Amino acid sequence: MHWAKSPADVELVLDDLKYVANIIAPHIETAALLYRLIAPESQLERFAAVTIDSTEQERKRIANDIHDGVGQLLHSTHYRLDAAMYASDMPESQTEIEAAKQLVIAAIAETKNTIHRLRPGVLDDLGLIAALNSLASSIRTPTVDVNLPEDYSVTMASTVETAIYRIVQEALSNIQRHASAQFASLAVHVNADADELIVAISDDGIGFDPDNITRGIGLDGMRERAELVGATLDVTSRRGHGARIVLRVPLGR
Ligand SMILES: Nc1ncnc2c1ncn2[C@@H]1O[C@H](COP(=O)(O)OP(=O)(O)O)[C@@H](O)[C@H]1O
Ligand SMILES: [Mg+2]
The missing domain is CATH 1.20.58 (Methane Monooxygenase Hydroxylase; Chain G, domain 1)
Incomplete structure (x- = not known):
């Protein structure tokens, strides 16, 4: 130094x-x-x-x-x-x-x-849902509409929470940097039947072709992180039609 x-x-x-x-x-x-x-x-x-x-x-x-x-x-x-x-x-x-x-x-x-x-110190201090809320409110353009569970009581390994946090961070940062979107949303939902947590990040911006990305390790990194904690990541986008990222985390309860 x-x-x-x-x-x-x-x-x-x-x-x-x-x-x-x-x-x-x-x-x-x-x-x-x-x-x-x-x-x-x-x-x-x-x-x-x-x-x-x-x-x-x-x-x-x-x-x-x-x-x-x-x-x-x-x-x-x-x-x-x-x-x-x-x-x-x-x-x-x-x-x-x-x-x-x-x-x-x-x-x-x-x-x-x-x-x-x-x-992501906020994860330690506030827990996953408040941390995601704070991430979303740190994005100014576009404002991110949040839909987070109010009675969230899921406990999961801190490694899994960290992975979720980092994936949402990258997805929101991509929206801010690349999407030119009017609207973005972050939704978290516990599917009790399937015993999984679903996190969805969407925008209505310019979109892209997920099979044909030339630069960046952000999306690859998101996929790797999901894999490492046994979750799945779906990236759906088309030019001119926004983008949607869905992360499914098995809860194993
Ligand atoms: N929400 C989005 N809207 C439009 N394009 C996107 C979005 N997310 C990713 N992209 C496109 O995919 C590329 C790869 O993203 P990423 O792997 O995160 O790398 P980086 O952000 O470093 O460019 C971006 O350069 C951008 O062209
Ligand atoms: Mg990126």
Whole structure:
């Protein structure tokens, strides 16, 4: 890690953050690959739980490190720049200091985003349904209509809850980034007869051809996560006709 002692270090800090985020992604892919290649049938469930747990633990640790380390240093840098601004009466230095402050502000925002992506702390604090609600309300365009059970009393492994949370996060982020939708919805429903939890995310945007996607690991990652916890994921979309993602999680009650 670089230490932001002066405004000039801020870009290095940003590079560090990107570096850290890039470290995480391959772990999930490797785990999924190992799962298919080497795990005997009887150990699959345990392996999946351990893999997801250790990945999430690692993510949390990194998120906390960023928050307590780089995050705090950036805040201190910001205060120092304010002080420098008052201390200086040269217009040129003030312009430079202001530019440096804007960089620090951008770096703080970037830090927050990275922490949020790394750690679904809200899951631990509030539980699955409130966490999904908070995810949906973090999306501004389009607003996401939520339909969540009010009397939700299902208990499931935290690894499964994490998988659900991450899948919904990616689906909503895709809607925000790609769909140009007017309308989006998130619905969670417990089907007692089939003993499964159903999570559906829909939008009325531009749609896409699920069999012909050229870039991105988001949809693949969603599928891998679903597989790892024994759930199924259906992606239905057509150009011009929005998209719908349905996740079915067996509850085994
Ligand atoms: N809700 C959506 N509406 C329109 N297009 C979508 C939607 N979700 C995914 N896509 C398309 O599928 C592609 C792959 O998505 P993804 O695997 O998440 O990768 P990324 O988001 O990194 O591009 C996107 O680039 C986009 O073209
Ligand atoms: Mg994506």
